[in-house]
Amino acid sequence: MSSVTINDVARFAGVSKKTVSRVINNEINVSVETRDKVMAVINQLGFKRNPLGMALAKNRSLFIALLADNPSPGYLQKLQKGILQCCSEEHMGLFLYDCRYRSPGLVNEIEEFIDNTLADGLILVPPLSDKQDLLDMLDRKKVCYIRIGPKNQGCGDSVGFNGVKAACEMTSYLLRLRHKEIAFVLGHPDQESSRRVETGFRKAFADQGLSVNEALIVQGYYTYQSGIDAAATLLSKVPRPTAILAANDEMAAGVLYEAHSRGIKVPEELSICGIDDISLTTKVWPNLTTMRQPIATIGYRAALMLINKLKGKPMPEAVTPEDQSNIYDCELIVRDSTSAPTNLRT
Amino acid sequence: MSSVTINDVARFAGVSKKTVSRVINNEINVSVETRDKVMAVINQLGFKRNPLGMALAKNRSLFIALLADNPSPGYLQKLQKGILQCCSEEHMGLFLYDCRYRSPGLVNEIEEFIDNTLADGLILVPPLSDKQDLLDMLDRKKVCYIRIGPKNQGCGDSVGFNGVKAACEMTSYLLRLRHKEIAFVLGHPDQESSRRVETGFRKAFADQGLSVNEALIVQGYYTYQSGIDAAATLLSKVPRPTAILAANDEMAAGVLYEAHSRGIKVPEELSICGIDDISLTTKVWPNLTTMRQPIATIGYRAALMLINKLKGKPMPEAVTPEDQSNIYDCELIVRDSTSAPTNLRT
DNA sequence: ATGCAAATTGACACCGGTGTCAATTTGCAT
DNA sequence: ATGCAAATTGACACCGGTGTCAATTTGCAT
Numbered sequence: 001m002s003s004v005t006i007n008d009v010a011r012f013a014g015v016s017k018k019t020v021s022r023v024i025n026n027e028i029n030v031s032v033e034t035r036d037k038v039m040a041v042i043n044q045l046g047f048k049r050n051p052l053g054m055a056l057a058k059n060r061s062l063f064i065a066l067l068a069d070n071p072s073p074g075y076l077q078k079l080q081k082g083i084l085q086c087c088s089e090e091h092m093g094l095f096l097y098d099c100r101y102r103s104p105g106l107v108n109e110i111e112e113f114i115d116n117t118l119a120d121g122l123i124l125v126p127p128l129s130d131k132q133d134l135l136d137m138l139d140r141k142k143v144c145y146i147r148i149g150p151k152n153q154g155c156g157d158s159v160g161f162n163g164v165k166a167a168c169e170m171t172s173y174l175l176r177l178r179h180k181e182i183a184f185v186l187g188h189p190d191q192e193s194s195r196r197v198e199t200g201f202r203k204a205f206a207d208q209g210l211s212v213n214e215a216l217i218v219q220g221y222y223t224y225q226s227g228i229d230a231a232a233t234l235l236s237k238v239p240r241p242t243a244i245l246a247a248n249d250e251m252a253a254g255v256l257y258e259a260h261s262r263g264i265k266v267p268e269e270l271s272i273c274g275i276d277d278i279s280l281t282t283k284v285w286p287n288l289t290t291m292r293q294p295i296a297t298i299g300y301r302a303a304l305m306l307i308n309k310l311k312g313k314p315m316p317e318a319v320t321p322e323d324q325s326n327i328y329d330c331e332l333i334v335r336d337s338t339s340a341p342t343n344l345r346t
Numbered sequence: 347m348s349s350v351t352i353n354d355v356a357r358f359a360g361v362s363k364k365t366v367s368r369v370i371n372n373e374i375n376v377s378v379e380t381r382d383k384v385m386a387v388i389n390q391l392g393f394k395r396n397p398l399g400m401a402l403a404k405n406r407s408l409f410i411a412l413l414a415d416n417p418s419p420g421y422l423q424k425l426q427k428g429i430l431q432c433c434s435e436e437h438m439g440l441f442l443y444d445c446r447y448r449s450p451g452l453v454n455e456i457e458e459f460i461d462n463t464l465a466d467g468l469i470l471v472p473p474l475s476d477k478q479d480l481l482d483m484l485d486r487k488k489v490c491y492i493r494i495g496p497k498n499q500g501c502g503d504s505v506g507f508n509g510v511k512a513a514c515e516m517t518s519y520l521l522r523l524r525h526k527e528i529a530f531v532l533g534h535p536d537q538e539s540s541r542r543v544e545t546g547f548r549k550a551f552a553d554q555g556l557s558v559n560e561a562l563i564v565q566g567y568y569t570y571q572s573g574i575d576a577a578a579t580l581l582s583k584v585p586r587p588t589a590i591l592a593a594n595d596e597m598a599a600g601v602l603y604e605a606h607s608r609g610i611k612v613p614e615e616l617s618i619c620g621i622d623d624i625s626l627t628t629k630v631w632p633n634l635t636t637m638r639q640p641i642a643t644i645g646y647r648a649a650l651m652l653i654n655k656l657k658g659k660p661m662p663e664a665v666t667p668e669d670q671s672n673i674y675d676c677e678l679i680v681r682d683s684t685s686a687p688t689n690l691r692t
Numbered sequence: 693a694t695g696c697a698a699a700t701t702g703a704c705a706c707c708g709g710t711g712t713c714a715a716t717t718t719g720c721a722t
Numbered sequence: 723a724t725g726c727a728a729a730t731t732g733a734c735a736c737c738g739g740t741g742t743c744a745a746t747t748t749g750c751a752t
Contacts, residue, residue, distance in 0.1 A: 053708030093463035399738030
C-alpha cells in the first residue's frame with residue numbers, strides 16, 4: 001500500500017506540507033503559482049488525502065451514520081437509497097446502525113456506537129427523530145444530526161413530507177369516488193407523522209362538511225402485522241367499510257392480505273390505499289393505490305444537509321418551495337386497489 | 347468533547363503510554379501488577395481507545411463495508427440484519443456501499459470508496475462475489491474480503507447455502523405432490539447460485555428417473571419483473587405447467603402476480619414456490635411456499651469471519667458441519683401457494 | 693553474592709494530517 | 723528608494739495511538 005502522502009507532495013513541489021494542506025483545503029492566502037504547482041504534483045502523483053489523518057488532526061471524522069428502527073422495511077430501503085446516492089456523490093462513507101427503539105439501553109448503545117466509529121453526523125429516522133434523551137446525548141457529544149419527520153418539521157435540522165396534505169388528498173379522492181364508510185388505520189402513536197396523517201384524514205371530511213365515523217378509526221403501528229390486525233377488526237364490522245386508508249403502505253398491504261383471507265374482492269367490495277409508495281405496493285395483487293412520498297429525495301436531502309453542515313458549507317440556494325422548507329409534497333398514484341363502491345357502479 | 351486519552355491513563359497510572367497501549371491490546375510481557383493498575387485507571391477514567399488514532403498508527407482501520415447490488419431487496423435486508431448484528435456485538439461500524447454491477451467504472455468507484463473510508467474489510471454480495479477484476483483490485487490494495495455465495499464455495503473466504511440441495515428438495519416436494527409439468531425460472535446467469543439451483547432442479551428429476559421438460563425452463567434474473575416476464579411465457583404454454591419453481595422468492599412473487607393477473611387460481615390451478623424465505627413471501631396472498639435460507643445467519647457468519655480475519659483472531663471451533671464448511675442448508679417451508687395438481691385432488 | 697538470560701518497561705520516532713505563530717515576501721503609498 | 727501593512731510561507735507542536743529498540747528489572751542457576 002504505497003499510498004502518496006502529503007509529505008511526498010510537499011517534497012516534490014518543493015514546499016512545506018502545511019502549504020500542501022492549505023491547497024487541498026482550498027484555503028485563501030496561497031499564491032496562484034504555488035497552488036498551481038502543488039495541484040500539478042497532486043494530480044501527477046495521484047495524491048488523496050487520508051481521511052483518518054485529517055479526522056485525527058481536526059477531531060472530526062466527517063463520517064456519518066444512519067440510525068434506524070423503522071417498522072417499514074420498504075420505506076427504509078428507499079430512504080437508504082437516497083442517502084447513499086448523496087454520500088457517493090460527496091465521497092462520504094455511511095455507517096449503518098440498526099437499533100431497537102424500545103431497548104432501555106438504547107442511548108448508551110448509540111453513544112458506544114459513536115465512540116467506536118467516531119461518526120460525527122447522524123441521520124435519525126422516526127421514531128428516533130423525537131427521542132429527547134437521544135437528542136440530549138447527541139447535543140452533549142456535539143454530534144450533528146438531521147431528523148426525518150420530527151415534531152417541529154421545517155426548522156432547519158429536519159426533512160419530512162406534508163402528511164396532512166397527503167392524507168387529506170387521499171381521503172378526498174376516496175370521498176370523490178363517493179365512498180361513505182371510510183376507515184382509517186392510524187400510524188404508530190410515537191411517531192409524529194401519525195398525528196399529521198390523522199389530521200389530514202379528518203380535514204378532508206371537514207372540508208366537505210362531513211363528519212368522521214370514529215368507530216372506523218383504529219390503531220395501527222406502521223407494521224405489516226398491525227395492518228392485518230386492524231383489518232381484522234374493521235372487516236368484522238357491520239356494515240363493513242367500503243374503503244380503508246392505512247397511514248402507510250406496509251399496513252395497507254396487511255389490510256389487503258386480510259381482505260384476501262376473508263374472500264373480500266379488492267377493489268370491487270373494498271378499496272384499499274396507503275401512503276409512501278414503497279416497492280411492496282406493486283408486488284401485491286392488486287397493486288395498491290397510494291400517495292407517493294419522495295422518500296429517496298428526502299433521504300438525499302437529509303444527507304446533503306448533514307454533510308454540508310459538517311463541512312461548514314452553506315446549502316445551495318433553494319429553487320423550489322419544497323427545498324426551501326424541506327417539507328415535500330406527495331403525489332396521488334392511483335393503481336388497482338381502489339374504485340367507486342360497488343353499489344354505485346352500474 | 348473532553349475524551350480521555352491514553353496519555354491521561356498513563357499519567358494517572360504512573361506508567362508510559364506504551365505500557366497502557368500494551369494493556370489495552372492484551373499484549374504479553376506486562377506484569378500482573380502493572381496490568382491491574384492500568385486497568386483500574388482505565389475503568390475509573392472511562393477510557394476508550396480512539397479508533398482513528400489506532401487506525402492511523404496501525405495503518406488498518408478495522409472498518410468494514412458491505413458492497414451490494416443484489417436484485418432482491420428482501421434478501422439484502424435480511425443479510426444486512428445478520429451482518430449488523432455481528433458488527434454490533436463486535437463493536438464495529440459497517441459502511442454501506444450501493445453499486446451497479448454493470449457500471450463500467452465500478453472497480454474504480456469502489457477503489458475510490460475504499461480510499462475515502464479506509465475500510466479494510468469488505469463483504470461481497472453476489473453478483474460481486476465472482477467479479478474477477480474487483481477481486482484483483484482488492485488483493486492489490488490488500489483489502490480483506492469475504493464473499494457470499496461465490497463459485498468455489500467453502501474455501502475459507504466465503505459463506506453460502508447449499509443451492510443444489512435446496513432446489514432438489516423443493517423439486518422433490520413438487521414431484522411428491524405428483525406434479526408432472528413443473529416449470530423452472532432460472533436465476534441470473536452471472537450468479538453462481540443460479541447454476542447450483544438449476545443443478546438441484548435437474549437432480550430431483552434424475553433421482554426419480556424422470557426427464558426434465560426443457561421447454562419449461564426459462565431464463566430469469568432474480569428480479570421481481572423477470573419473474574413476471576418468465577410467468578407470462580410459461581403461462582401461455584399449452585398445456586400449462588401445474589407448478590412453477592422460481593430460483594428465488596422475488597421472482598416467485600412475480601410469477602404469483604402474473605397468475606393473479608390472468609385469473610389463474612393459486613394453488614388450485616398452479617403451484618408456485620421460491621427459494622430464500624424473504625419477508626415478501628408472507629406479504630403476498632397466498633403466502634409462498636419456499637426453501638428457507640438462513641440468510642441472517644449467513645450474514646452474521648460472513649461478518650464474523652471478516653472481523654476475526656482483520657483482528658488476526660482465529661474463528662471459534664466449529665460445532666456444526668455447517669459452521670465447518672460455511673455452507674448452510676435450507677429448510678422447506680410449506681405455505682399456501684402449493685398443493686397437489688387439481689386433477690389429482692378429491 | 694554473582695552472572696546471565698528473560699521479562700518488563702519506557703524513550704523516541706512515526707502514522708498523515710492540521711493549528712499556531714513567527715518569519716519572509718509582496719505590494720503599495722510616500 | 724523607503725516604510726509599512728498585508729499576503730504568503732514554513733517550523734514546530736500536536737491529534738491519539740503503535741513499533742522499535744535500548745534500558746532496566748527480575749528470576750534463576752551457580
